[in-house]
Amino acid sequence: MSKLFKIIKDVFLIKELRIRIRNTLFFLLLFRIGSIIVLPGIDVTQISGHAKRVFGLLDSFLGGSLSQVSIFSVGVTPYISASIIMQLLSIAWPKIQKIQRDGEMGRRKVAQISRILTIFIAIFQSFQYLFIATGSGNVSINRTFFIFISIVILTAGAIFCMWLGEKITDKGIGNGVTMLMMVGIVSSFPAALYQEALYRGSKGIFLFVLELFVLFLIVLALVAFTQATRRVPIQYARQLSTSTIYGGQRQYIPFKLNSAGVMPIIFANLLIFCISCLLGFWKDKFAWFDLISGMLRDDTSWLFNFLFAFLVIVFTFFYTAITVNPVQIAEDMKRANSFIPGVTSGNATARFLDGILDRITLPGAIFLAIIAILPAFGRIVGLSFPFYRFFGGTSLLIMVSSMLETLQQVESYLLMRRYEVIINKGARLQ
Secondary structure, three states: OHHHHHHHHHHHHOHHHHHHHHHHHHHHHHHHHHHOOEOOOEOHHHHHHHHHHHHOHHHHOOOOHHHHOEOOOOOOHHHHHHHHHHHHHHHHOHHHHHHHOOOHHHHHHHHHHHHHHHHHHHHHHHHHHHHHHOOHHHEOOOHHHHHHHHHHHHHHHHHHHHHHHHHHHHHOOOOHHHHHHHHHHHHOHHHHHHHHHHHHOHHHHHHHHHHHHHHHHHHHHHHHHHHOEEEEEEEEOOEEOOOOEEOOOEEEEEEEOOOOOOHHHHHHHHHHHHHHHHHHHOOOOOHHHHHHHHHHHOOOOHHHHHHHHHHHHHHHHHHHHHHOOHHHHHHHHHHOOEEOOOOOOOHHHHHHHHHHHHHHHHHHHHHHHHHHHHHHHHHHOOOOOOOHHHOOHHHHHHHHHHHHHHHHHHHHHHHHHHHHHHHHHHHHHO
16 A cells, blocks of 8 residues: 555656646546536437437447537547548558658648548537437427537537547547546446445345456456557567677567457447447338347347447457558568568568467457447346446446556656666766
């Protein structure tokens, strides 16, 4: 415990880190304030329950913002969608690839294109959200005027959330987008915990403690899964001079077990939601469309979980393939005059790395799929509605990933401070 207090003390002794933590808390406070400001002209008490039923799991990993009908209801999802589209275009469009290779200037151009694309996606998603979440009986003003002004407000809110995310990344601590998603999820955890305690009552106190212990074990498993890496050793060729031998160092290429992160679950969620909405539009023509649409909106149904797990596995392989390029890594190694011991440089290295990626991606994808559908099993064993969503799934994965990334940045600042202390002590001794 004393070591923990010492670490906290060291954190606040570092001026830059202290400023970044303050900035992050301020930006997150702005986000939470916007998340409780309801759109004008609507009665949120009449549509909150309806929105929760319609959006289901998608609402849970956005921290309930969709069911609150606030000015930040769309949130950072347009920015995430724009980033995903730009990543896909970088593979299919050589011009985008060329821009990305231009260094810092290229990254700025890609970021600017992503911001412009975010505006158009926000407009489309705002209209889709209003069409699904609201009805004519829930709007107290002219519906046409309400739709127009709400699209403007939601789009502006999405742009502001994008700005907040970028500011947290630049001026704060952690990844801004995941921090915004995390704070929305964490904000609903105390209420879910309290409701579960009431649901169990005094007679179920042992069961409640057991549930918390299981949740703790799941978090530990997620931390291990997120941090797990396969280290591929690489050797730098030795360079001989007249008097000295340079190089020959051995280093490693770390391949993460979960290279795709939380993106496959987000992809799968959005795709299932879109499918259920499309089937809902034609439910009057085909009666069984309504049945399938209802099962896809129920995150405890067998159809939802089977399709969800399948899509998570598929998207894990897909996202890993577009983010980790063995051919590019092999070319970079060849230019750096490095090689994998026992493997020929060039195409053989690319095939070797591709085989390693395939072997570690499959168990990673299966584990990610299990984590994704784990909340359904929590509901089956009798957990209360808000609480079972934290037993795995997108919510828990976003929380763990965001906290680990933030802690790694804090640890890097603490490590720099230790080096500075050691250097200062050495200087004083001299």
